[in-house]
Amino acid sequence: MSRTWSKVTGWTLCSLGCLVTLVGLWAIGGYIWGVFSVLDEPDQSWVFWGLAILFIGLSGVGIGIGMAVAGWSMVKRS
Secondary structure, three states, rough: OHHHHHHHHHHHHHHHHHHHHHHHHHHHHHHHHHHHHHHOOOOHHHHOOOHHHHHHHHHHHHHHHHHHHHHHHHHHHO
């Protein structure tokens, strides 16, 4: 791959990684907000069912950080 395409691909990967990380953090924050909102209610089943959102958020943060680091290393190499 040429230097220009490598740089463009690196910056694209880095920016998409940051976006995926932000979406993951938003999902984690949504789960935490949901847990705090049902603490006073008798039915707290959302704490369990919301775990899917939490795990999606954690996966998004992990994948997003990996994408951002990979993109940054591509930019630095080119």
